[in-house]
Amino acid sequence: MIALQHISKWVTNGGLRTFLLKDINLQIEEGEFVSIMGPSGSGKSTLLNVIGMLDDADEGEYNFLGQSIHTMKEKQRSQLYKAHIGFVFQAYHLIDELTVYENIETPLLYQDTKSAERKAMVGDMLDRFNIVGKKDLFPNQLSGGQQQLVGIARSLIASPKLLLADEPTGNLNSKQGEEIMDLFKQLNEEDGVTIIQVTHSEKNAAYGNRIINLLDGRIEHPR
Numbered sequence: 048m049i050a051l052q053h054i055s056k057w058v059t060n061g062g063l064r065t066f067l068l069k070d071i072n073l074q075i076e077e078g079e080f081v082s083i084m085g086p087s088g089s090g091k092s093t094l095l096n097v098i099g100m101l102d103d104a105d106e107g108e109y110n111f112l113g114q115s116i117h118t119m120k121e122k123q124r125s126q127l128y129k130a131h132i133g134f135v136f137q138a139y140h141l142i143d144e145l146t147v148y149e150n151i152e153t154p155l156l157y158q159d160t161k162s163a164e165r166k167a168m169v170g171d172m173l174d175r176f177n178i179v180g181k182k183d184l185f186p187n188q189l190s191g192g193q194q195q196l197v198g199i200a201r202s203l204i205a206s207p208k209l210l211l212a213d214e215p216t217g218n219l220n221s222k223q224g225e226e227i228m229d230l231f232k233q234l235n236e237e238d239g240v241t242i243i244q245v246t247h248s249e250k251n252a253a254y255g256n257r258i259i260n261l262l263d264g265r266i267e268h269p270r
């Protein structure tokens with residue numbers, strides 16, 4: 048599903064090149080549940096963004112579902128993203144001007160889902176995440192944990208093949224966090240959703256079937 052070859056990304060500051068990612072080689076098969084770990088600043092979010100086509104590498108090859116990403120036009124990329132990827136952002140990225148209901152509905156507006164069906168699907172998500180009572184509120188009226196649940200609901204509503212999640216439980220209490228991890232495990236095992244999560248938690252990482260450790264923009268291989 049995902050093949051990164053010699054992927055590097057850097058920033059240049061006063062002529063000095065700092066690598067955010069350095070020579071990343073990584074394959075992820077459909078149906079895997081992968082956890083990316085590593086210290087702050089090791090490149091975890093950057094790697095997730097490159098995989099999700101939200102960010103471009105400076106060097107290397109990226110193939111997603113057999114298609115070469117860097118030769119692709121922006122519009123094609125965006126179509127590919129909308130058709131297949133759900134993304135849970137660390138800082139939620141909810142749209143401030145839209146209600147909880149409307150935020151969750153957004154991904155369906157890019158598909159030809161009928162309005163009655165959209166209503167039922169959003170209703171299911173509100174139920175599943177226990178936020179029915181919040182549906183008419185705006186993001187700034189919610190706690191961090193509630194915003195995180197809205198972001199997760201939005202990432203799942205269009206039934207993505209690939210779910211990318213940057214610290215999905217970072218702002219949830221431990222009970223909510225466990226419920227989300229159980230849900231991810233169920234999506235992975237029962238619905239075959241491929242999942243890649245960034246996490247600092249060993250416990251969350253253990254829900255997956257593979258751990259990738261990053262250090263200074265490189266994948267650390269066990270010796």
Ligand code: ADP
Nearest residue numbers: 085086087088089090091092137213214245247
């Ligand atoms: P992520 O791995 O998803 O980027 P981080 O662990 O880097 O998350 O960020 C967690 C918090 O720590 C954030 O509020 C971030 O601003 C802060 N942070 C990030 N990098 C560093 C760092 N090198 N030293 C101290 N704090 C950091």
Ligand code: ADP
Nearest residue numbers: 058066067085086087088089090091092093094
């Ligand atoms: P992590 O998610 O592991 O905390 P990040 O991928 O967020 O790491 O970032 C890797 C390093 O690159 C961090 O030190 C971060 O501050 C830095 N960084 C990320 N994006 C940029 C950017 N656009 N310009 C400069 N530095 C950046």
